[in-house]
Amino acid sequence: MSKIVVVFHSGYGHTLRLAQAVAEGAGAELLPIDAEGNLSEAAWAALNAADAIVMGSPTYMGTVSWQFKKFADASSKAWFTQAWKDKVFAGFTNSATMNGDKLSTLHYLFTLAMQHSGIWVGTGMMPSNSKAAQRDDVNYVGSFSGAMAQTPSDASPDEMPAGDLETARLFGQRVAEVTAKFKG
Numbered sequence: 001m002s003k004i005v006v007v008f009h010s011g012y013g014h015t016l017r018l019a020q021a022v023a024e025g026a027g028a029e030l031l032p033i034d035a036e037g038n039l040s041e042a043a044w045a046a047l048n049a050a051d052a053i054v055m056g057s058p059t060y061m062g063t064v065s066w067q068f069k070k071f072a073d074a075s076s077k078a079w080f081t082q083a084w085k086d087k088v089f090a091g092f093t094n095s096a097t098m099n100g101d102k103l104s105t106l107h108y109l110f111t112l113a114m115q116h117s118g119i120w121v122g123t124g125m126m127p128s129n130s131k132a133a134q135r136d137d138v139n140y141v142g143s144f145s146g147a148m149a150q151t152p153s154d155a156s157p158d159e160m161p162a163g164d165l166e167t168a169r170l171f172g173q174r175v176a177e178v179t180a181k182f183k184g
Contacts, residue, residue: 002179004028005046006172007039008056009067013157014094015058018149021165022054022092025172026179037070048078051183052088052121054175055112059095059105072112079116088179089113090121092147092168094160106145121178123147123171128163136163138170147171 004026010016016032023030031043039047047053057068064072078084091109093102113120127142134140140163141148149164151157 001027002051002176002183003049004052004054004176004179005031005050006054006056007031007033007043007047007071009033009037009058009065009071010056011058011060011065014149014151014160015056017157017160017165018092018094018147018168019056021168022056022147022172022175025169025174026052026054026176028052028054028172028176033067033071035067037067039071039074048083050087052090052175052179053084053113053118054172055089055091055109057093057105057109059093059100059102062101062104063108064105075112075116082117085117087116087118088121088175088182089116089118090146090171090175092149092171094149094151094164096151096153098141098150100150102141102143102148103145106143106148110145119182121175123167124174125167125170134163136161138163139167140164141167
């Protein structure tokens with residue numbers, strides 16, 4: 001069985017809920033980045049041992065949180081030796097507005113994965129983009145690059161749209177399926 005980890009930062013709990021949904025779908029271990037942008041030594045060891053790394057961050061000011069960026073910069077130790085080369089990578093994000101420049105965050109995560117010589121997995125889901133589409137439909141936000149969620153700024157993590165959480169869970173399943181194909 002493939003070993004999959006979800007490394008993420010969550011500022012207010014919304015990205016944590018997404019991470020939990022991705023992990024549920026993928027059968028993955030959660031590796032939270034703390035409020036100071038740090039990971040434990042055990043978490044770094046889990047990243048090094050993983051077959052797949054799913055990265056998550058809220059979208060703040062058009063990109064990842066500074067805590068996630070601190071983690072990304074610290075991953076240069078693995079980059080220098082290409083320790084994560086040929087691992088499967090994927091990513092997800094959340095912001096308060098429908099667009100919120102979430103694609104910029106996914107591009108950042110994609111670029112980080114490519115810096116590590118990784119293999120990127122997109123959602124593999126068609127968007128819910130018909131007139132009959134409802135906000136709780138799967139992939140309502142319409143992302144192919146990675147899972148995206150939109151949560152109003154005054155909504156608690158418990159009020160996140162069910163469709164976004166289901167999108168994240170299905171995305172986790174896809175990451176697990178692709179990882180099994182690549183890593184056996």
